[in-house]
Amino acid sequence: MRETISLNDSNWFVGAVAPQKFPAPNDFSRVEGWIPATVPGDIRLDLFAINKIPDPFLGKNNEASQWVDEYDWWYRRELARSKFDPRNSSEQVRAFLIFDGIDYQSAIYWNELELGKHVGMFSRQVYEIPREKILETNRLAVRVSGGKQLPRVKLNAPEKIWRRVASRVIPHAPQASEFPERYATLKCQMSFGWDFAPRLLTCGIWDGARIVQTREIFIRDLWVQGVPDGRVRVRLDLDARNACDARVRFEVRGKNFETDAQTFEIPFRIEKRGAQAFSIQLENPHLWNPWDRGEPNVYILRATISDANGELDSLETTFGLRTIELEQNPRSSADAAPWTFVVNGLPEFIRGANWVPAEAIPARVTRADYAALLQMARDANINLLRVWGGGLKEKRAFYELCDELGILVWQEFPFAGAGIDYFPRDQEFLRLARQESRAIVRTLRNHPSVALWCGGNEFIPRVNQHIINLLRDAVAMEDGTRPFKPASPSQNESHNWRIWHGLANTRDYENDDALFFGEFGLQGAPNVETLARFLSDDALALPNAEWDYHNAERRKLWRYAEPILNQRGIQEISLEQFVQASQEAQLRGLQIAIEHARRNKPRVSGCAFWQFNEPWYSICWSVVDYSRAPKLAYAKIKELYNPVLVSFAFPRRVRKAGEILSGKIWLVNDTLHEQRGTLSARHNGEQVVKLNISIAPNDARVLQGLEVMLESGENFLRFEFQNEKLVSTNEYDLNYCDTGEIDLRRAVLASAAGWLRTSL
Structure with missing residues (x-):
């Protein structure tokens, strides 16, 4: 009742x-x-x-x-x-x-x-x-x-000295200062x-x-675990006034697919407070799959407890039938960490993105807001979102929509940016961490889209072992069905910030030898129309101090936009031209990194670019701005994350008209089916290749070499792969060449920080 x-x-x-x-x-x-x-x-x-x-x-x-x-x-x-x-x-x-x-x-x-x-x-x-x-x-x-x-951070004498010294010696963003108050x-x-x-x-x-009214019994929690053969384990956490005999009725039906309802009635004895576990077997089970592996079938289970006088309480939840594991990447070293996501026994190459809170004031986010952004992610062929540790356990609607859309979720706990120091170790903080981490797991564990628990973002696991042990215990106690990673990055994973923060050349992405690329990207200025929404009229010019307040890193924006502006001979630069060049630089950087990851499957098992969205009007790394206007990179992500990708690998250096550019054509197939069709390439509209090809399921291989003579003016190379329909496209601006070089001091510090996080 x-x-x-x-x-x-x-x-x-x-x-x-x-x-x-x-x-x-x-x-x-x-x-x-x-x-x-x-x-x-x-x-x-x-x-x-x-x-x-x-x-x-x-x-x-x-x-x-x-x-x-x-x-x-x-x-x-x-x-x-x-x-x-x-x-x-x-x-x-x-x-x-x-x-x-x-x-x-x-x-x-x-x-x-x-x-x-x-x-x-x-x-x-x-x-x-x-x-x-x-x-x-x-x-x-x-x-x-x-x-x-x-609360304030409580520091001992050595920690206070370290904070004073490090703040003067180590360059870092404000949020990464040593022992900041947010740690508490x-x-x-x-x-x-x-x-x-x-x-x-x-x-x-x-x-x-809300206020909930029941009879003598209150169902505090309903935990459902289902596997592909239809076996389902249900655990009820009950609060009863008195011990009594009762019966529970489970009704199971499809939420986003058609199926006959199945019911199960089981008598049992209720104690005053505690958990009761039950097992049921579904007929004709429908599996939950990521969208690119099958249908994301979601079930609804309703549990109703009754006694001789009628219904006592009832509660409803959703769940899916699936398994999720991490396995060692093929062709990786024997001691490498497992980074291949295996869903229902099948490896899944991750074409992912980093998700940050959709609002700096998260109370304002509605189901409709989530729906709009998540549909954009799905339309961009994204199959996993990393819910970044500096953000939230999102509201329920986020996970329900990911379940229904078939988007995997990498969920992090709220620990982020500890640099090379550590989170508090006092018992009061550890009690709080235990409370919050267990609550997060309990809230999210019924969602089949949640594929991985991760300790948080960018901290050194070894010096934060007190937190890692606590989180690992919380996951084991409250779930136990999903893998756990201590932090991101961790062993054999990269957060590649040599490009952007280190000012490295974008070709440096092709030197990344990690097994999983967890963060990489460049800032791209939002469209001029979006800038006009939040900047004053005086600030609607080339990057200035008001841009800085909205997170623009002006030196780096110019660093990566200038090669494009110079390539086009633009001297009197307008705001529109700067925005265009900034967004194109972001697009080309992401293209180099993502294609490098995908060509190297299965040794590389996935990537997640930084970042998909943003929480306020920001000049940052997002490909969709706060007003949900896509930047140029968003449309490119659709191409780069197509389950079937045509890729062209070639040396990246400055060339002149008349030179021959030589490279190799690759085809990548993330699907479970053989792909057959015709591949064509056009240079400035003129066909230079046409091949009848096939590629095995879940494979990446070189098709053949290709030489192109560069012309004066534009040099665009466009690929199309089609059978009965157009399957995949990809395009290259062969004139694009990043001419900048790395800031060695920043690069050394970035590399050292990366080594500390993934090796200790």
Whole structure:
């Protein structure tokens, strides 16, 4: 008889109080000036809605909202007794208050009763509301500490000395300074400021909220594990007032495919609190697959518990039938780490992208927002998204949509950018890390799209072994069905920042000998129309200081755009021309890296470019900007990530008209089927090759050599592979040649950092 009262609405109010150290006393009566609020929401969103702050994403307006961190905040709303189940006079009926996420330190009050205090952005809060405390009119209030009250890192004397020395000696971005304050919290690390995001310390009830009513039994959690032969294990986490005999009914049906419903009824004994496990066997099982391997079939399972007097409680979840493993890459060394993703027994080459939060204020993200971005990812032939460790455990809709679209998810825990130091080691922090990591796993483990747990982003596993052990234990205890990687990068994986941060030539991508390419990319300025949305009129010129506030790295933007501008003889450079050159440089860099990875399969098992999206109006590495306008690289990714790719490998150096360019034509087939058809190549529209070819499933091979004489002016080489239809295309600007060279000091530091992260 489960009844749910949604608290996701605009019937809330919010008000400020003076900051106090958490946990703070109940100072609800001191709030003045209540304003309307929305849940899910954020304090800044509510203030912006009534024009108390300007839009923090435009210009430098974010500075005008930093005062929000100086206060603590109260949410409140009223609930009439009539909102509750009409049978609420019965002592058999129970009511539970549930928050899916409050950011970051909170205390919950029902009328004057404190239900509990909590620290952590990602763990769910569940409180039973005593029936005798439900009055004719009830006040639900939530106290949330502001950014000023976030925990601080506690350093010993050697750590303080190291921070002072290292900050003067080691060049780094602000978010990578030694022992920054963000280490002390497990909220979204990006909110403290990153090289593509502002410092914007979010605060509020950022995810869903509701009240659930049941009879004597409450199903706290429903965990479903399914494998391809149709065997399904179901575990119910139950909260009962008394031990009793009952029966459970499982109804299983397809969510995104047609199938007859299957039901199973099992009698069992309920104890007062604990887990109960059951096994069922599905007939005619439909497997979940990544989209390029088959259908991503998602099941719905509904569990209903009853006794002689009827239904006690019920809960519904989704799941899939599949297995996921990591195996050693073919042709890799005997001691190499396993990097080949194997789904349902079949190897899957990863054509991936790095996903960052879709909003710097994540409360604002809706299912429709996720749907639009994820469909763009799917349309670009992306089969995996790495949910970066400086971001979030995203909202439920993100994972549901990845399940239905057949996009694999590499999920990281909220640890990021520790450089060469380490996260806190005190017991209070480790308790928090254990709480949050276990909660993340419990929340996401039913989603078949989640393929890998990873400890986080860019830290040294050995000096953070206290965190790695804790996370590995959390994964083993709460899941145990997916691989775990200690960090990214880890052994035999690269984050190749010699290009861009080291200013290296883009041809350097072809020297990367990692087994998996986890990060690589170049900034590309967004379209002029997008720039006009967030920059002042004065800043709508070539890169300037206002660009810097929105994350532009001007020296590097010029470094990679100039070869294209010079190649075209452009001297009086307009904003439009700079943007075009910047985006083309991003496109060509990604093309070199991705094709190098794909030509080297199966020794290389995948790549994930940095980055797919962005959380605010940024001048960064994204291929889709905040307004969802694609950059030139987005369309190129569609070609480069086609499961069937034609690639042309040739030496990258400056050439003149009349020279012969020699290279090799490759065909890459990531599908499970042999590909037969006709391959043609045209140089400036004139056909230079036409071949009837075939390639085995899951293969990459050289077809033949090709020589092209360069002409004066443009030199575009276009390939097409087709059978009954056009299967794949690819195009090269043979005039493009990056003429820049690496900054040796930066390159040495980048290489040293990479070695430390992957070798220790």
